[in-house]
Amino acid sequence: MTGSAAQGSPSPPAVPEASAAFGGHAPGVREGGESLAGFLRGLPGVDQTGLESRAAALATRSVKAGSKIRALELAISMVDLTTLEGSDTPGKVRALCAKAMLPDAADPAVGPVAAVCVYPDRVSLAKAELSGSPVLVAAVATAFPSGRSQLAVKLADVEAAVTAGADEVDMVIDRAAFLAGEYAHVLFEIGEVKKACGGAHLKVILETGELATYDNVKRASWIAMLGGADFIKTSTGKVAPASTLPVALVMMEAVREYHRETGRLVGVKVAGGIRTAKDAIRYLVLVNETLPAQWMDRSLFRFGASSLLNDLLIQRYKQTHGAYGGPDDFSLE
Amino acid sequence: MGSKPTSSGNGRLSVAKTRKLYIDGAFVRSESGRSFVETGPGGVAVNVAWASRKDVRDAVSAARRRLPAWSALTAYNRGQILYRLAEMIESRSGEFAELVLAQEGCGEAAARAEVEAAVDRWVWYAGWTDKIGHLAASVNPVAGPYFNFSLPEPTGVVAVFAPASLLGITSVLAPVMAAGNVAVMVAGERGSLVAASLAEAVATSDFPAGSVNILTGRQPELAGTVSTHRGIDGLDLSGLLPELRAEAESGAAGSVKRVFSEGAPDWTGLPGVSRVLSFVEVKTVWHPIGI
Amino acid sequence: MTSASNDRAAGNAPLAIEYAPAPESKAVVNIRERYQLFIDGSFVPPLQGGYFPTINPATEEPLAEVALAGEDDVDRAVGAARRAFDEVWSPMPGRERAKYIFRIARIIQERARELAVLESIDNGKPIRESRDVDVPLAAAYFFYYAGWADKLEYVRPGPVPGPIGVAGQVIPWNFPLLMAAWKLAPALAAGNTCVLKPAETTPLSALLLAEIFQQAELPPGVANIVTGAGATGAALVAHPGVGKVAFTGSTEVGKQIQGELAGSGKRLTLELGGKAANIIFDDAPIEQAIEGIVNGIYFNQGHVCCAGSRLLVQESIADEVVERLRRRLATLRLGDPLDKNTDIGAINSAAQLEKIRRLSKTGEAEGGISWSSGCALPERGYWFPPTVFTKVEPAHTIAREEIFGPVLSVMTFRTPEEAVQRANNTVYGLSAGVWTEKGSRILWMAERLRAGVVWANTYNRFDPASPFGGFKESGFGREGGRHGLEAYLER
Structure with a gap:
């Protein structure tokens, strides 16, 4: 496999094989671990300078007028409105859910957002608050954000969230295992979590800020997709740097190549540090230039954010009213 | 020229300037709360902040924090920043000429000429940032299938003792910055007003906070602290009182600092590139050649 | 419902971002009806009085009329350059020359958008490139070579090399402003004076650069710009008052120039075609x-x-x-x-x-x-x-x-x-x-x-710090870096 997979993208038979061999139930199978590592190392490298200049060039794309309104509304529909604090009281979660369903009380045409993202113990509350609305509930699980716990604990975390009604589970990969080269272990864990999710969609957080290199981001993206991820997600938001345009570009390219090889559509979620409409539109431009048209939809692209939503609303107000909205024109949550 | 800071002819009381230390991009009084008196324009007494060894410590910490970002800037970018400082000094040339006149006791024409020379010298060094590689780098024809090249990189945090004149201060500070180092400058008894005003020009140029730190104080008190500080990588002793140099050089040995020391320099002539080359480290890279 | 969710609800193809036209404003640049030659610090009409049109290649509409320099105009320009060389530029201390060139770099940075828009209109290149590549690089070349003007003793070991005299420089239409910077910046830094001929189809940015020279108070005659077609270039290259010829363009014309200069003792650098x-x-x-x-x-x-x-x-x-x-x-x-x-x-x-x-x-x-x-x-x-x-x-x-x-x-x-x-x-x-x-x-x-x-x-x-130039029939000589100065210094 290493020979043929070394070039361009993996050869078609390589991927299903890898998927079957490593998506299974046997962690640390020696042979499997070695050939997965060989497969990942055979992926074409990422040149940092070239990648970053491409991302910077795309950031100069200019979206104007009617397209801008549509882009802003699209971005609003893609938001996973997030609160992940130790201080998340029921009141805070209720406020967030209300905002998710009705982002702009003055203009009920806006929204709703894609999902609300909370810790597992707030899922049942969020679910109740959002009942009857199309807004999904996503739960971070697997000992978020560090991922440092026993697998059984992580799986229990996931099961609890799913039992409470979570539509989506945002898991973290074991970055320590990844950096130690235990790729098969990372893959195995993702597979186990996927099973625990049942019907819930699985988003796999790579925590790219800890992976350090773009080559690692690419490899981690492939492991996540081979493990059954429905989405790959940049960051927990708890580690700097969080999402960046070049990191998102690497992940989008991986998703595109995986789709070409397998036909399976995997979504991308960018999270952390995305605070302005301008940032959001830059990510949408990246999607537009890198991925087929299906990805321009919240079923395949998301923003994990909180303060972003109000900036999107302010910028939309500018487009619809011709003047900038003020910070107090929109509810904080 | 020569307007007194205390009052002007029409009976208006002028607003005097407080002279502070410049550390990490901010103007601060000495943590010691001390100041000393200098003679300013018009023979007026001016209080100048009197730095303590803890101020030295703070300045070195700030410089070290800034070092990675400053030395990672492109040489082109650093050159533009040095050039920008020349622009800022030129735009304050009247103020500098008054200070030079007061502190150095030369004539008015000589004071103006010194300010102009200082501006031109910053411009001269601005041009060196992206050319020093032409002097200090090489491709080395080693015998074997290796690509072997040597490159200069900045030494790190360099402490410079300020000479008594604006041109002298420029001639020791500019080469340190042109080579990509960060600086802690210690101005002594003479020239402290010029140094303090230079700090204001630096603050309004594009030098990032912490890249240039300027202290005013007493050399006998601070020389030992500076020369033995293990967070300092290089020393320019040209502006240090001669009787303090030997001790400073031996203090430098404790952490193998690079020392540049010149007897009694004449700052009017072009200084050459020896200072720039003294505060770079040459790195040689070997890389195989093959298919 | 928003338009985005409507699309989804209706099962339409998902929305693709349309980049609505986002044209850069033409208002930042004032294109005149007629452009003159820039000789001895002034804009002057051609002696024979001819003009040719330059057009916008994106619309085929004429932009302006540009003076056609004849042999006598070239002679005037070379004469002005010679006088400026003898009397002003070459005797001037390097640090003063440097400051003029730094000024030019700064004004290019200040008037960047104007230059970029004009370049895109006259040349047809995307504003993204003229804005992000051509103009910033042009400023960078002036900035870099300004720094050499007072450091010529460091260019090479041995005695300090002097300038050659008047440089005749002929540049192509693909990077009109940037090529002007590549030619003028090292020549002026080394102490030469210049007569530059921009390409027939793209003369406007060089003429705006001439305005920048005026704004920088560059002494008259130090840099002259003569516009025209091949004949103007040929007259410039052949002029006996020119000591150094620099040409960027086709290999065919480069060969002609090399042949014509044979035996003249003129220094020559050629940057010609490629098939990389x-x-x-x-x-x-x-x-x-x-x-x-x-x-x-x-x-x-x-x-x-x-x-x-x-x-x-x-x-x-x-x-x-x-x-x-x-x-x-x-x-x-x-x-x-x-x-x-x-x-x-x-x-x-x-x-x-x-x-x-x-x-x-x-x-x-x-x-x-x-x-x-x-x-x-x-x-x-x-x-x-x-x-x-x-x-x-x-x-x-x-x-x-x-x-x-x-x-x-x-x-x-x-x-x-x-x-x-x-x-x-x-x-x-x-x-x-x-x-x-x-x-x-x-x-x-x-x-x-x-x-x-x-x-x-x-x-x-x-x-600007990196030498550029060809092997074989792509030419000889290097532009950029320390090597780029050699072409404009005595051997």
Whole structure:
């Protein structure tokens, strides 16, 4: 496999094989671990300078007028409105859910957002608050954000969230295992979590800020997709740097190549540090230039954010009213 | 020229300037709360902040924090920043000429000429940032299938003792910055007003906070602290009182600092590139050649 | 419901972002009806009184009339340059010359948008490139060489070299302002005075640069600009008062100039054509290599002497590379050069468009398979879509002749030796690209490629500190860096 997979993208038979061999139930199978590592190392490298200049060039794309309104509304529909604090009281979660369903009380045409993202113990509350609305509930699980716990604990975390009604589970990969080269272990864990999710969609957080290199981001993206991820997600938001345009570009390219090889559509979620409409539109431009048209939809692209939503609303107000909205024109949550 | 800071002819009381230390991009009084008196324009007494060894410590910490970002800037970018400082000094040339006149006791024409020379010298060094590689780098024809090249990189945090004149201060500070180092400058008894005003020009140029730190104080008190500080990588002793140099050089040995020391320099002539080359480290890279 | 959710609800195809036209404002630049020659610090009409039009290649509309310099005008300009050389510029201390050139760099930075818009209107190149590449680099070249003006004793060991005298400089239309900067900045820094002839189809940015010289109070006669066509250039090159000739343009004209100058004792540098190989190994960082191929040949509509016009791909990944390249080309946006989202602008002139079309037809006739991205071409103006030729063999015309347009010829190789052989099998030797993650192979290739610039895992990078110039019939002499000064200093 290493020979043929070394070039361009993996050869078609390589991927299903890898998927079957490593998506299974046997962690640390020696042979499997070695050939997965060989497969990942055979992926074409990422040149940092070239990648970053491409991302910077795309950031100069200019979206104007009617397209801008549509882009802003699209971005609003893609938001996973997030609160992940130790201080998340029921009141805070209720406020967030209300905002998710009705982002702009003055203009009920806006929204709703894609999902609300909370810790597992707030899922049942969020679910109740959002009942009857199309807004999904996503739960971070697997000992978020560090991922440092026993697998059984992580799986229990996931099961609890799913039992409470979570539509989506945002898991973290074991970055320590990844950096130690235990790729098969990372893959195995993702597979186990996927099973625990049942019907819930699985988003796999790579925590790219800890992976350090773009080559690692690419490899981690492939492991996540081979493990059954429905989405790959940049960051927990708890580690700097969080999402960046070049990191998102690497992940989008991986998703595109995986789709070409397998036909399976995997979504991308960018999270952390995305605070302005301008940032959001830059990510949408990246999607537009890198991925087929299906990805321009919240079923395949998301923003994990909180303060972003109000900036999107302010910028939309500018487009619809011709003047900038003020910070107090929109509810904080 | 020569307007007194205390009052002007029409009976208006002028607003005097407080002279502070410049550390990490901010103007601060000495943590010691001390100041000393200098003679300013018009023979007026001016209080100048009197730095303590803890101020030295703070300045070195700030410089070290800034070092990675400053030395990672492109040489082109650093050159533009040095050039920008020349622009800022030129735009304050009247103020500098008054200070030079007061502190150095030369004539008015000589004071103006010194300010102009200082501006031109910053411009001269601005041009060196992206050319020093032409002097200090090489491709080395080693015998074997290796690509072997040597490159200069900045030494790190360099402490410079300020000479008594604006041109002298420029001639020791500019080469340190042109080579990509960060600086802690210690101005002594003479020239402290010029140094303090230079700090204001630096603050309004594009030098990032912490890249240039300027202290005013007493050399006998601070020389030992500076020369033995293990967070300092290089020393320019040209502006240090001669009787303090030997001790400073031996203090430098404790952490193998690079020392540049010149007897009694004449700052009017072009200084050459020896200072720039003294505060770079040459790195040689070997890389195989093959298919 | 928002429009986005409506689309979803109705099961429509998901929304793609349309980049609405985002044209850069033309209001930042004032284009005059008529432009004069810039001689001895003033704008003066030509002695014979002729003018020629310059047009906007994106619309075919005339922009302005430009003075046609005759032999007598060239003589005036060279005379002014000589006087300025003798009386002002060469005796001036280097640090004062430096400050003039720094001023020019600063004013270019200050008037950047004006220059960029004018350049895109007159040349047809996308504003994204004139704004992000041409103009900032022009300022950078002046800034860099300003710093040399007072450091000539450091250029080389031995006695301090002096300037040559009056430099006659003839530049092409592909990077009008940037080429002017490449020529003028080192010449002026070294203490020469200059007479510059911009290309016939793109004279406007150089004339705006002349205004900047006035604003910088550059002494009269130090830099003169004479506009015209080939005859004006020929008169300049032949003028006995010119001590140094610098030419950037076609190999054909370069050969003529070298022949004409034979025995004259004039110093000469030539930066001529190219047919660069961009070499992709199977272990290349593939996504960035695709970008590098696109940047290598479609940057500035392929009007680049160092364009990576021959793509040499390792046979084992050739199909995949071509497939990825086509997908990428489908996203390129061709159109209004002033639109900030435009990737591919207009071909500079009707004559150049004709040449590109002719060579493309030859390519097809000789067996190459041509593929163009499906982008629509505007009705008016000169346009050619980004085009890729496959099934090209080394013997084919399009693999050997410089097209100077957005046309890429794809060939394959099996081994590094074969890549080198094919890359070097051309009369040109300006540049080459190598894409591989293996450092030692980059150096192995660089050792063997007969080209003046080798880009590894990047392409079309320029910097004032870096020498640029060709091997073989791509010319001689280097522009940029310390080497770039040598051409303007006594030996």
